[in-house]
Amino acid sequence: MFHRLCSSLSRSSSIITTFPKSIKSPPFPFPRSLRRAAPTTLSFSSFKMSDNQPPIPSPTKQETLRSLEFHLGSPFTPDPIVPPPNQLIIVISGPSGVGKDAVINKLRESRERLHFVVTATTRPMRPGEVDGKDYFFVTRESFLSMAENDELLEYALVYGEYKGIPKKQIRESMSGGEDVVLRVDIQGAQTLRRILGNSAVFVFLVAESEAAMVERLVDRKTESQEELLVRVATAREEVRHLKSFDYVVVNAQGRLDEAVRRVEAIIDAEKSRVHQRVVRI
């Protein structure tokens, strides 16, 4: 078998005898013990065998590696071939009641190394909400002083209350190696697109239908009839802004997990981009 392999390699020796000139004089000393097994010019004709010659022992893995390094002219390094992916800013947006909080809460459980930026707001706390977790509930005065001191990435007046994103949280999380998730309404997403351009990933969440979205909002029982009217009318208008987003994810009734998996898939895809997004804030 070995004999047949050698004869066949001997016949095809011409295909591998040409190497770049640089390979002939490697920049590092070749181990003495391997000199016999690694001629400076490879030619399988030197391996011709007769039946009574002792078999040439096959090189060990280490010998093969050293030989390859010798012929290629440089040692193999364990350094990563590509640098680690950049940290991301993922902006999750969508009309009121579409399930932004629901998706984000699930993502919080399923994905590590994500920082969910806590928005500062002047709106009153809803039952079950926790200050510092759901929002930073602040007074109008302190909110406006943060805005004046340029401490907010963006802010807006939403349904009569201020909402804004503290810059400090984003900087600290990203420098600690975490990706950052921002949950904003459509108006906020539009502003962030203007500020961040293509450096952030914009995800638009939608319900499977307008009827499903309105039902969810009504079932939540957190808005008065008048507030519902404004939110639903606004939502109709907001779907038109879909075009300025990078991805759209349908959060269908009873299929929250599927929507969360899609958002995770988007993050994974972004991490595999050849041309990574670079955030500067």
Ligand SMILES: Nc1ncnc2c1ncn2[C@@H]1O[C@H](COP(=O)(O)OP(=O)(O)OP(=O)(O)O)[C@@H](O)[C@H]1O
């Ligand atoms: N896939 C789903 N199936 C069923 N119910 C859902 C789904 N996603 C969200 N919900 C429910 O719909 C209601 C609205 O969701 P959520 O509060 O997350 O919306 P939102 O987009 O954050 O709204 P807002 O912008 O008004 O704060 C909640 O009661 C939530 O539990």
